[in-house]
Amino acid sequence: MRINDPKIAARLGELDVELVPGTRLADLTSLGIGGTTDLLRIRKYESIPDLLNLLDANHVPHRFLGGGSNLLVGDGELPWVVLQLVPPEPGIILEGNFARVDAAADLGRTVTFCAKHDLGGMEGLIGVPGTVGGALRMNAGAYGMQIGAYVREVKLYRAADHKIEILQGNQISFEYRHTSFAPDDMMLAVTLELPSKPYKEILQGIRICNEKRRSSQPLGQRSAGCIFKNPPGASAGRMIDDLGLKGLSVGDARVSDRHANFFVNAGRASARDMLKLIADVRERVKKAYGVTLENEVVVWNG
Numbered sequence: 001m002r003i004n005d006p007k008i009a010a011r012l013g014e015l016d017v018e019l020v021p022g023t024r025l026a027d028l029t030s031l032g033i034g035g036t037t038d039l040l041r042i043r044k045y046e047s048i049p050d051l052l053n054l055l056d057a058n059h060v061p062h063r064f065l066g067g068g069s070n071l072l073v074g075d076g077e078l079p080w081v082v083l084q085l086v087p088p089e090p091g092i093i094l095e096g097n098f099a100r101v102d103a104a105a106d107l108g109r110t111v112t113f114c115a116k117h118d119l120g121g122m123e124g125l126i127g128v129p130g131t132v133g134g135a136l137r138m139n140a141g142a143y144g145m146q147i148g149a150y151v152r153e154v155k156l157y158r159a160a161d162h163k164i165e166i167l168q169g170n171q172i173s174f175e176y177r178h179t180s181f182a183p184d185d186m187m188l189a190v191t192l193e194l195p196s197k198p199y200k201e202i203l204q205g206i207r208i209c210n211e212k213r214r215s216s217q218p219l220g221q222r223s224a225g226c227i228f229k230n231p232p233g234a235s236a237g238r239m240i241d242d243l244g245l246k247g248l249s250v251g252d253a254r255v256s257d258r259h260a261n262f263f264v265n266a267g268r269a270s271a272r273d274m275l276k277l278i279a280d281v282r283e284r285v286k287k288a289y290g291v292t293l294e295n296e297v298v299v300w301n302g
């Protein structure tokens, strides 16, 4: 979608929002798949309510982009614009066991920054790409931990009230790759409460998690991490692997040979290819096990 109206463009400038016309989302997503639209880069959080009012008043649909590491974006000209927060400096403020982190901050850097200040708990998140905002929205986790366990406060734009608000951790429910935020809420910042741990000990935990990832995931290839959520008490990857589906392909979309729940873009895969592959694997799993796998990857298609 293109913002061609010069009045809207001028107002964006007043709100300190950078308009990047005709952005290829394939360049902004870890899968390397996605069509073209206008990107709006937000520098001042305070301008978000006015920005969203402006878009709504002019019937411009929008989506929020974090680091693009859990997204499968459709092909061609996209029917919405994309909003992205510009990472602020320094992005993290520590006070005792509390870390206040901006949503646009890089998740991995946040984990290592806290570790260097003897704050642990998030070792499992090392190697999860993307932003803190994306991790919050997805309740990212690995190796037995989830970010939601450490959330004490979230600053967000609440679409229902058209304003920026603060929610306490106990007002939010964090479940396996699911949170109670409304789809149009935009994460702006989070306060995490992290346990004290000596840096050396955290580093040891980080090394173990890194090694587990290196030995089981196709890290050199373009992917969005796990495509499906694990069904209760089972592993989606194991189910797919046991059906002998590693290497199954549609065009350049391929079930990884290394981890059957990672689907990779082995060249010039389109969203169409990847969606076909996902549907095919889901159907085969349903036939074999009677289980319908649910997407973990967020699909922006239409």
Ligand SMILES: Cc1cc2nc3c(=O)[nH]c(=O)nc-3n(C[C@H](O)[C@H](O)[C@H](O)COP(=O)(O)OP(=O)(O)OC[C@H]3O[C@@H](n4cnc5c(N)ncnc54)[C@H](O)[C@@H]3O)c2cc1C
Binding pocket: 030, 063, 064, 065, 066, 067, 068, 069, 070, 071, 085, 103, 104, 127, 128, 129, 130, 131, 132, 133, 134, 135, 136, 137, 138, 139, 140, 141, 142, 185, 186, 187, 188, 217, 219, 223, 224, 225, 226, 298
């Ligand atoms: C190699 C690899 C390994 C991975 N391993 C893991 C893993 O172990 N565990 C795990 O949980 N995930 C994993 N992932 C998936 C992904 O990295 C996480 O889901 C990550 O937290 C997504 O963050 P992001 O900023 O990239 O979000 P995006 O992909 O940009 O967006 C994901 C969703 O969050 C929303 N969103 C993003 N930012 C905001 C915001 N500020 N406000 C509101 N909504 C927002 C988007 O609209 C979208 O719905 C992996 C991915 C890759 C490529």
